[in-house]
Amino acid sequence: MEAALSMLLGNTAIAVAILHRRRQGLIASPFRLTPRRRLA
Incomplete structure (x- = not known):
């Protein structure tokens, strides 16, 4: 339980x-992040 909680907090x-x-x-x-936003 502690490990999962720590992983969640880390993420x-x-x-x-x-x-x-x-x-x-x-x-x-803004031009750098527009393609990343389209992919995501």
Whole structure:
């Protein structure tokens, strides 16, 4: 149970970090993230 919980917290932290980077990237260079958004 602890392992699953720690994995969940780790995954959410990574997801939040990725989203934060994407938001900064959108402000800096929107052209880079548009193809990624289309694929995702």
